[in-house]
Amino acid sequence: MPETDDTPQPPARLRALASWQANKVSTLGARLFARRMKLSARADFAVLAALEECGPLSQADIGRRLGLDRNDVNGILNRLEEDRRVGRAPDPADRRRNVVTLTGDGRRYLDELQKHTDVVQDELLTALSAAERRQLEALLAKLLGAHRPEPA
Amino acid sequence: MPETDDTPQPPARLRALASWQANKVSTLGARLFARRMKLSARADFAVLAALEECGPLSQADIGRRLGLDRNDVNGILNRLEEDRRVGRAPDPADRRRNVVTLTGDGRRYLDELQKHTDVVQDELLTALSAAERRQLEALLAKLLGAHRPEPA
DNA sequence: GTGCTACGTTGGCCAAACCAACGTTGGTTT
């Protein structure tokens, strides 16, 4: 018995479409991640990673660094602050801003998320060799470099 | 004056993450597409392309080909049927199924969507040479080939 | 001081990707 592969192929028009492919890869990543953690933790990871790498940031700066909307950053920070993973305090130098800082809990949470993310990443890229992974990363980076991260 | 590039870089943890990059590329594609057409037309395009390439299909088959949920396929078909772009009729051979067919209007609509899609594709891939585009397509295809298109 | 801009916040919109459940129908098993 040939163990028939019952996975029908998508139309050629779509298979050749980078935006379609990227979308599939993206939702695949979300699916793999969701098997291990609450899906919304992806956004937490991004924000915490930015804080860890750049030090304290204002909410608007976080948004610019990550290509996220100010409003959405606010929501993520509400979650994180409630769980004591970030601190939020008005900037004495510019009282429009909030200075967001990483707490000890936040750092521990970030480490945990990093582990899961690494595993997911490896699952996602199973089919690719190390060289191919580097190629893919470089190509995507080059593609993204030509565009503004934010809409407006 | 060096014309300071005021685009802050995302953290390295994310820049090296294929799933993050893919997500960014995906939303970028959506943004570019939305500038030309209603965003939901992307899904229409996928369904119409499947019908054009494979001929009449059942709703479940469409979902399998495109890696979409049955429920979502249903919604897309409701839109398309209302605008006379597809026909939906019970399959005489298996009365559980609906046979979905492409109409003349649907074919014309597909051609229009293809044009916009081509333009968007080119905008998205601006930074990449023809060879690089082929490489990217191949790598993404290889990555996707190792995974089931549907969750369950 | 007057305007302009940036900031955080609230609230809402739309689309994608799911999941659960139902009634109908087809095939299989017994």
Add this chain to the structure above:
DNA sequence: AAACCAACGTTGGTTTGGCCAACGTAGCAC
């Protein structure tokens, strides 16, 4: 033949992401 299970289309709902609009406050340039 009856009982069972699986597939199909449909309805309805949840969560998340990516937006946009508007507000009040605060800084800044003129």
